[in-house]
Amino acid sequence: MKLAMISIHDWLTKEKVAAKMILQVHDEVILEVPETEVASVEAEVSKLMQNAASLKVPLEVESGIANNWGEAH
16 A cells, blocks of 8 residues: 555656545545546556556456545445
């Protein structure tokens, strides 16, 4: 999880994306994303999380988009 968060932070900073990583809950990362960036941020964050570590089994990533954490599930 920490490796994924570091990769996400580095990408957000490098690409100067307006999205902000605001919270981590267990195995989830919550971001605040402007509506104009939702599709690109969702795709990149999913990719970064899937590739955060090389394991014998694939890392699976699910994403939810909502106005709050409760609605995203």
